[in-house]
Amino acid sequence: xxxxxxxxxxxxxxxxxxxxxxxxxxxxxxxxxxxxxxxxxxxxxxxxxxxxxxxxxxxxxxxxxxxxxxxxxxxxxxxxxxxxxxxxxxxxxxxxxxxxxxxxxxxxxxxxxxxxxxxxxxxxxxxxxxxxxxxxxxxxxxxxxxxxxxxxxxxxxxxxxxxxxxxxxxxxxxxxxxxxxxxxxxxxxxxxxxxxxxxxxxxxxxxxxxxxxxxxxxxxxxxxxxxxxxxxxxxxxxxxxxxxxxxxxxxxxxxxxxxxxxxxxxxxxxxxxxxxxxxxxxxxxxxxxxxxxxxxxxxxxxxxxxxxxxxxxxxxxxxxxxxxxxxxxxxxxxxxxxxxxxxxxxxxxxxxxxxxxxxxxxxxxxxxxxxxxxxxxxxxxxxxxxxxxxxxxxxxxxxxxxxxxxxxxxxxxxxxxxxxxxxxxxxxxxxxxxxxxxxxxxxxxxxxxxxxxxxxxxxxxxxxxxxxxxxxxxxxxxxxxxxxxxxxxxxxxxxxxxxxxxxxxxxxxxxxxxxxxxxxxxxxxxxxxxxxxxxxxxxxxxxxxxxxxxxxxxxxxxxxxxxxxxxxxxxxxxxxxxxxxxxxxxxxxxxxxxxxxxxxxxxxxxxxxxxxxxxxxxxxxxxxxxxxxxxxxxxxxxxxxxxxxxxxxxxxxxxxxxxxx
Numbered sequence: 268x269x270x271x272x273x274x275x276x277x278x279x280x281x282x283x284x285x286x287x288x289x290x291x292x293x294x295x296x297x298x299x300x301x302x303x304x305x306x307x308x309x310x311x312x313x314x315x316x317x318x319x320x321x322x323x324x325x326x327x328x329x330x331x332x333x334x335x336x337x338x339x340x341x342x343x344x345x346x347x348x349x350x351x352x353x354x355x356x357x358x359x360x361x362x363x364x365x366x367x368x369x370x371x372x373x374x375x376x377x378x379x380x381x382x383x384x385x386x387x388x389x390x391x392x393x394x395x396x397x398x399x400x401x402x403x404x405x406x407x408x409x410x411x412x413x414x415x416x417x418x419x420x421x422x423x424x425x426x427x428x429x430x431x432x433x434x435x436x437x438x439x440x441x442x443x444x445x446x447x448x449x450x451x452x453x454x455x456x457x458x459x460x461x462x463x464x465x466x467x468x469x470x471x472x473x474x475x476x477x478x479x480x481x482x483x484x485x486x487x488x489x490x491x492x493x494x495x496x497x498x499x500x501x502x503x504x505x506x507x508x509x510x511x512x513x514x515x516x517x518x519x520x521x522x523x524x525x526x527x528x529x530x531x532x533x534x535x536x537x538x539x540x541x542x543x544x545x546x547x548x549x550x551x552x553x554x555x556x557x558x559x560x561x562x563x564x565x566x567x568x569x570x571x572x573x574x575x576x577x578x579x580x581x582x583x584x585x586x587x588x589x590x591x592x593x594x595x596x597x598x599x600x601x602x603x604x605x606x607x608x609x610x611x612x613x614x615x616x617x618x619x620x621x622x623x624x625x626x627x628x629x630x631x632x633x634x635x636x637x638x639x640x641x642x643x644x645x646x647x648x649x650x651x652x653x654x655x656x657x658x659x660x661x662x663x664x665x666x667x668x669x670x671x672x673x674x675x676x677x678x679x680x681x682x683x684x685x686x687x688x689x690x691x692x693x694x695x696x697x698x699x700x701x702x703x704x705x706x707x708x709x710x711x712x713x714x715x716x717x718x719x720x721x722x723x724x725x726x727x728x729x730x731x732x733x734x735x736x737x738x739x740x741x742x743x744x745x746x747x748x749x750x751x752x753x754x755x756x757x758x759x760x761x762x763x764x765x766x767x768x769x770x771x772x773x774x775x776x777x778x779x780x781x782x783x784x785x786x787x788x789x790x791x792x793x794x795x796x797x798x799x800x801x802x803x804x805x806x807x808x809x810x811x812x813x814x815x816x817x818x819x820x821x822x823x824x825x826x827x828x829x830x831x832x833x834x835x836x837x838x839x840x841x842x843x844x845x846x847x848x849x850x851x852x853x854x855x856x857x858x859x860x861x862x863x864x865x866x867x868x869x870x871x872x873x874x875x876x877x878x879x880x881x882x883x884x885x886x887x888x889x890x891x892x893x894x895x896x897x898x899x900x901x902x903x904x905x906x907x908x909x910x911x912x913x914x915x916x917x918x919x920x921x922x923x924x925x926x927x928x
Contacts, residue, residue, distance in 0.1 A: 287483050289326050289344055293355045295428040299478030301327070302363055302435045303507055304485065309367060310510040313374070313517065313555050316503040317390040319493050322371070324485045324502050327364055329492065332396050339365075339402050339410075354417055359432065362414035365399065365407050366439040372398035373446035374557045381560035388556040394493035404447045411440045431474035438467045445521065450564055452574040454525045461522035465515065472511050513555070520554040523547070524562050526862045528573050533585035534738055534859045546863040546870075579622055589665060590658040590710055592717075592735035593728035596639055610638040621659055628660040635659075644716065656713040661706070668703040668798065672749075674791055675699060680917040684788070686769045686908060689920060690760035690810045692788065695801070697753035702798045704746045711739045737857050741850075748846030751839045752874070752919065755881055758836035761810050762829045762888065763922065767899075768906040781807075830892060837885045844878040847871060870916065877915040880923075887924040903927055 293301070305328070308321040322328050327344060336342040342365060344356060375391065375398060383389050399407075418424070418432050445460035487502045527543050534542065547554065547562065554562075566572060572581045583597045591597055601615035614635065621631050632655070643653035675696045678684050684692050718724075718732050763769040785803040786793070792800045801809070850858070851871045860867035891904035907923045914920055 287326050287486070289330055289484075290353070290356070292353045293360065293481075294479070295355065295424055295432065296477060296479040297481050298355050298360060299428060299431050299435070299474065300480040301360060301478075301484060302432070303475055303478050304480055305364065305367060306435075306514070307505055307507060307510040308485075308503075309371065310513045311503045311505050312371070312390075313557060314505070314513065315387070315389055315556070317392060317497075317500075318396075319392075319394055319490050319495060319497070320487075320500050320503040323394065323396070323493060324487060324489045326484055326486070326489070327360070328368065329489055331361070331364055331368065332398075333492065335397050336399075339406050342399065342402075358417045359414045359436070362407070362410040363436060363439055366411055366443050369399050369402070369404060369407050370439070370442055370446055372400050373443075373449070376400075377446075377449065377564065378556060378560045381563040383556055383560060388559075392495070394495050396493075404443060408440065408443065411436055411443075415440075427474065428477055430470070431477050434467050434470045434474065438464055438471060441467070449561060450568060450574075452528060452565075454528050458522050458525050461518050464518040465522070468511065468515055468518070475507055475511075516552060517555045517558060520547075520550070520558045521561070524554075524558055524565065527562060527565050529862055530573055530576065531856075531861045532588060532734070532859065533581055534588055542859065543862050546860070546866045550866075579619070582622055583618075586658070586662055587731055588734055588738050590656075590662050590714065590735075592714065592731040593724060594639075594658075594717075596635065596658075613638050625659075625663050628663045629657060632657045632659050644713070658713075661710055664797070665703070665706060665710070667795075668699060668706060671699045671792060671798075672696065672703065676918045678788070679920055682911040686760075687764060688784070688788065689769075690757050690764060691785075691806050693753045693757035693760065694806065694810050695789070697750050697757060698801065699798065700746050700750040700753065704743060704750060707739055707742050707746065711736075711743075714739065738859070741853065741857060741859065744846060744850050744853075748843055748850055748874075751846060752843035752878060752881075755836045755839035755843055755878075755885075756919065756921070757810060758832045758839065759881065759885060759888075759922075762832050762836070763906055765829045765832075766888075766892065766904070767901050768888075768904060768924075769908070769922070830889060833885055833889050833892070837882060837889075840878055840882045840885060844875060844882070847875045847878060851875065873916045874919060877919040877921050880915065881919075881921045884922055884924045887926065891924070891926055 305322065305325060308325065311321040312318055330344050330346070331342045334346075342361075344361060375393070378389050379391055385391060415433060415436050418429060418436070421429070441460050441463045445457055445464070448457050448460070485502065487499065490499050524547065527547070544562070544566070548559065553559075565574070568574065570578070572578065580599075583599075587594065587597050595601075595611070596614050596618065598611070598614075601611040601618075604611040604615065606612060617631055617635055617638075621628065636655070641656065643655050645651045645653055675692060678692060714732070714735055724732065760769065782803045785806060789800055851868060855861045855864040858864075858867060888904060892900050895903045903926060905925050905927055907925070909920060909923065
């Protein structure tokens with residue numbers, strides 16, 4: 268037998284369990300130390316480590332959970348009820364541990380109910396243990412109240428230790444209450460409970476030095492009692508500082524996550540870049556898996572969005588904001604129309620089907636024309652082409668382009684692309700966003716036409732049109748800024764590759780070709796018919812000096828081609844900066860960032876800084892290339908690629924150029 272593979276293997280003289288007296292009387296200092304130790308193990312579990320390497324290594328936790336208690340009185344350190352006295356252990360520490368286990372039960376149930384990555388985000392294995400699921404939170408709160416009362420009544424207890432123990436009991440009580448109320452949607456109450464927790468953490472941090480750790484109360488040998496096929500693993504021990512910081516972030520994020528319940532329109536909630544969900548998930552450090560799953564539940568639970576909005580309402584609100592403001596097609600009163608011959612009855616029927624089969628949007632657009640009475644857009648000539656609005660398919664296509672844009676940007680954020688791939692991938696990003704700009708302009712054309720069809724709109728309808736135009740303006744500004752900056756960086760990296768200033772991969776790779784790498788990067792888009800995905804040959808031609816210059820100016824020497832590319836990159840960077848600055852001047856309502864305005868403005872300012880650095884890099888490179896004369900440019904200039912995570916903005920990787928000597 269191998270001790271590394273079999274947790275039951277005993278070496279000579281080794282016992283199955285360590286000799287630890289779980290009923291020994293605890294000193295107040297040991298009580299504080301044990302509370303902090305189990306808190307550290309709880310946070311390690313939140314971080315993604317298994318219970319077998321964290322909480323379940325505790326003799327105290329094991330005694331409370333095994334054998335499984337049928338009544339709360341059975342969840343005791345002394346199952347035979349032989350010990351007397353020792354209130355610090357049997358009243359205070361027992362209540363604290365039971366409350367901690369119940370908190371873990373709430374966390375486990377919330378995470379298991381949502382989407383997460385097993386073994387990566389969270390390990391859900393309970394090893395045949397029950398986290399007090401059958402007991403109510405109120406029962407455990409009673410024990411916590413008794414523990415606080417007992418602590419307050421101890422006359423010989425040092426005052427500093429009394430405050431330390433009471434702070435830890437109060438923190439556990441507040442966390443337990445907050446987790447119990449998590450989906451009752453009592454926003455103000457939940458936020459206040461988590462803020463109370465944040466207020467207690469400084470005192471807990473300051474009094475941590477008063478505690479005395481009881482290291483023998485935790486043992487990796489406890490894994491031998493767990494139902495698991497996993498080989499024995501070492502105990503995970505994080506520092507109190509790391510645990511305290513993680514818990515502080517968890518409480519802060521938990522207090523902030525309930526702001527998602529403030530519904531300011533679909534675009535503010537879910538679907539565009541400056542949204543609460545996008546911003547919240549992008550926080551650094553990343554919110555804990557429990558918080559991310561809680562956000563999922565708050566957004567969508569029991570077939571309701573934010574606990575009050577139906578899926579149909581959410582989609583119809585977004586349709587109204589993007590393509591169909593003040594449209595009869597989206598009137599909620601249509602659902603109350605009963606005569607089948609009434610066009611509104613058919614509209615309600617078809618729109619109900621649209622929510623279930625968005626992929627059939629184009630056919631639904633054609634079908635709905637006979638009920639809405641839409642007229643096509645023409646150039647006025649009898650033989651001119653008829654252009655229809657296709658509102659539902661336009662809405663779906665917009666989000667297809669948005670998803671494509673995010674997928675490419677995610678590659679920059681995760682540092683997937685190699686240095687020699689940055690030019691074509693930024694070009695690909697500009698290609699996708701350019702298609703989005705054209706599409707949004709097409710949508711705006713039809714919305715403008717509809718707004719002029721009637722001279723008198725009601726106040727509500729006028730407001731709907733204003734909201735739609737505001738959103739389209741935001742989308743066009745953001746897309747234009749993204750497109751120009753992507754063009755600038757694509758051309759900059761094209762010039763860098765020409766001058767051999769960016770380190771590239773070896774020319775010969777055993778199982779890789781440029782065509783295969785192109786297919787790998789664009790695999791998510793290969794099955795799409797629109798927008799058309801550029802082939803490898805088209806992408807290569809679009810990012811080469813010769814094609815970029817010859818398209819406009821004819822034949823030029825190689826060095827002059829690169830300098831002209833840099834001129835074009837500089838022009839694009841300046842335009843991008845102006846667009847991002849225009850975006851930064853929008854108010855929170857127009858930018859759809861009411862609940863995350865600070866983060867959004869900081870993000871836009873970081874992109875503007877990246878534009879400035881890009882312009883400096885282009886200027887430095889132009890001067891270096893012109894001063895190189897007959898020497899290779901790489902002997903005059905040095906390009907340094909920023910480390911992952913140290914760029915001004917994750918989507919925009921701007922190199923730093925310096926002159927040699």
